[in-house]
Amino acid sequence: MIAEKVEFIFNQFKHDSTFVKHHELESGHINDTYLVTTKNKPYFILQRVNHNIFKDVPGLINNKLHVSLHVKEKLKHLPQNELNRRVLSFVKTKADQAYYRGDDGNYWNLMYYIDNSYTYETVKDEEIAFEGGKLFGEFLNLTHDFPVSKLTEVIPKFHDMSFRYAQFESALNSASKQRLDHAKLYIERVADMKEEMHILQHLKESGDIPLRVTHNDTKISNALFSKNNKGLCVIDTDTVMPGIVHYDFGDAIRTICNTAAEDETNLDIVEFNLDYYKAYKKGFLEKMNDTLTPTEIDYLPLAAKTMTFIMALRFLTDYLNNDIYYKTKYQEHNFDRAKNQFKLIDSFTDRYNQL
Structure with a gap:
C-alpha cells in the first residue's frame, strides 16, 4: 500500500519519469523522505513535511525555493550539470504549485536526486x-x-x-x-x-x-x-x-x-x-x-x-x-x-x- 501511495503522490508532480520503486531514507528525525527510483535517470527525492512540527508548511517550502533560486543566481556561471549538483532543484506539481497536499492533509515536495553523492553521519578525518x-x-x-x-x-x-x-x-x-x-x-x-x-x-x-x-x-x-x-x-x-x-x-x-x-x-x-x-x-x-x-x-x-x-x-x-x-x-x-x-x-x- 505504501508503494502505491508514494507512486501516486510522485505522479502529482511535473516530470517525464516512470516510477519503479522507492526506498525510505531514515537519517532524519522529523520528516519522511524517500528516494524514488525511475525507469531512466534522473531519480528523485520525495519528502513528506511533518505539519505537526512545521505549522506553516507553504512558508517552509517557499523558503527553500527562494533561497535555492538565490544561490543558483549566484552560481549561474557554472555549467548546468555542475549547477544541478551544487544546489537543490525542486519540481512543481501538475497544478504548478511548489508542493502537493493530499486528502489526508499531508504536504509533499519533490526534488531532483543528486547522483553519485555521499553523506556522512560522523566525520572520519x-x-x-x-x-x-x-x-x-x-x-x-x-x-x-x-x-x-x-x-x-x-x-x-x-x-x-x-x-x-x-x-x-x-x-x-x-x-x-x-x-x-x-x-x-x-x-x-x-x-x-x-x-x-x-x-x-x-x-x-x-x-x-x-x-x-x-x-x-x-x-x-x-x-x-x-x-x-x-x-x-x-x-x-x-x-x-x-x-x-x-x-x-x-x-x-x-x-x-x-x-x-x-x-x-x-x-x-x-x-x-x-x-x-x-x-x-x-x-x-x-x-x-x-x-x-x-x-x-x-x-x-x-x-x-x-x-x-x-x-x-x-x-x-x-x-x-x-x-x-x-x-x-x-x-x-x-x-x-x-x-x-x-x-x-x-x-x-x-x-x-x-x-
Missing part, C-alpha cells in the same frame, strides 16, 4: 571537516545578501534559549517521577549552565550580532560530498530562516567534532575532536571571513558549546515529555542522546582554552 566548513560557509556567504524579512520563521524561537528553558521547566512539572529521578543529574546541570547559555541570545537581542539567513540544522549529514570527498551541496533546508551565524557554526561543530554518533551509548568514546574543530573553522572562515564581524568571530567557540547544550536540553526535554517530538527507536533513546551531548560538552570544556 580532517579533510571532511575542512570541506564541510567550506560548504556550509559558502552557503551562508552566498545568502548573506538575501533579505531575511522575506523568510518565514518556520519554527518560531527555534534556537531561543529562554524559550527552550521554558519548555524544559514545563516538562519538569509534568514528567513522571521515574523519569525525573532517572535524569536528576542532568536536570541539575541544566540549572547550573543557565547564565552562560544565554550569552549569545543576549548579543542577538542587543543587535551586537546581526541577523542572517541561516540553515539551522548544519549537522554533517546535511552536506553532500563527491566521491573524492569534496563538498557538493547543502541539503535539508527545511529550517532555513532568520538567525545568527553561531547557530550554524555551533551545530556543525556539535556533529563534526563528536567522535561518535549522537546516540552512541558508550560515552567513553564520545569526545570533542579539536583537530576537526580547527579544520572545520579553517574551511568555514575561508568562505565567510570577509562577511563576519569581529564580534561574530570572537564568539564562534562559545557557539560550539551553546549549540551542543541546546540539543542536549531539547533531547532531555523530550525525554521528560515521554518522547513526543523526536523519532525514537527505543524507550531510552532521547535520554541516551541527551547524555551523549552532555559528555561532548564536558570534553569540549576540557579543550575550551585551546580554542
Whole structure:
C-alpha cells in the first residue's frame, strides 16, 4: 500500500519519469523522505513535511525555493550539470504549485536526486571537516545578501534559549517521577549552565550580532560530498530562516567534532575532536571571513558549546515529555542522546582554552 501511495503522490508532480520503486531514507528525525527510483535517470527525492512540527508548511517550502533560486543566481556561471549538483532543484506539481497536499492533509515536495553523492553521519578525518566548513560557509556567504524579512520563521524561537528553558521547566512539572529521578543529574546541570547559555541570545537581542539567513540544522549529514570527498551541496533546508551565524557554526561543530554518533551509548568514546574543530573553522572562515564581524568571530567557540547544550536540553526535554517530538527507536533513546551531548560538552570544556 505504501508503494502505491508514494507512486501516486510522485505522479502529482511535473516530470517525464516512470516510477519503479522507492526506498525510505531514515537519517532524519522529523520528516519522511524517500528516494524514488525511475525507469531512466534522473531519480528523485520525495519528502513528506511533518505539519505537526512545521505549522506553516507553504512558508517552509517557499523558503527553500527562494533561497535555492538565490544561490543558483549566484552560481549561474557554472555549467548546468555542475549547477544541478551544487544546489537543490525542486519540481512543481501538475497544478504548478511548489508542493502537493493530499486528502489526508499531508504536504509533499519533490526534488531532483543528486547522483553519485555521499553523506556522512560522523566525520572520519580532517579533510571532511575542512570541506564541510567550506560548504556550509559558502552557503551562508552566498545568502548573506538575501533579505531575511522575506523568510518565514518556520519554527518560531527555534534556537531561543529562554524559550527552550521554558519548555524544559514545563516538562519538569509534568514528567513522571521515574523519569525525573532517572535524569536528576542532568536536570541539575541544566540549572547550573543557565547564565552562560544565554550569552549569545543576549548579543542577538542587543543587535551586537546581526541577523542572517541561516540553515539551522548544519549537522554533517546535511552536506553532500563527491566521491573524492569534496563538498557538493547543502541539503535539508527545511529550517532555513532568520538567525545568527553561531547557530550554524555551533551545530556543525556539535556533529563534526563528536567522535561518535549522537546516540552512541558508550560515552567513553564520545569526545570533542579539536583537530576537526580547527579544520572545520579553517574551511568555514575561508568562505565567510570577509562577511563576519569581529564580534561574530570572537564568539564562534562559545557557539560550539551553546549549540551542543541546546540539543542536549531539547533531547532531555523530550525525554521528560515521554518522547513526543523526536523519532525514537527505543524507550531510552532521547535520554541516551541527551547524555551523549552532555559528555561532548564536558570534553569540549576540557579543550575550551585551546580554542
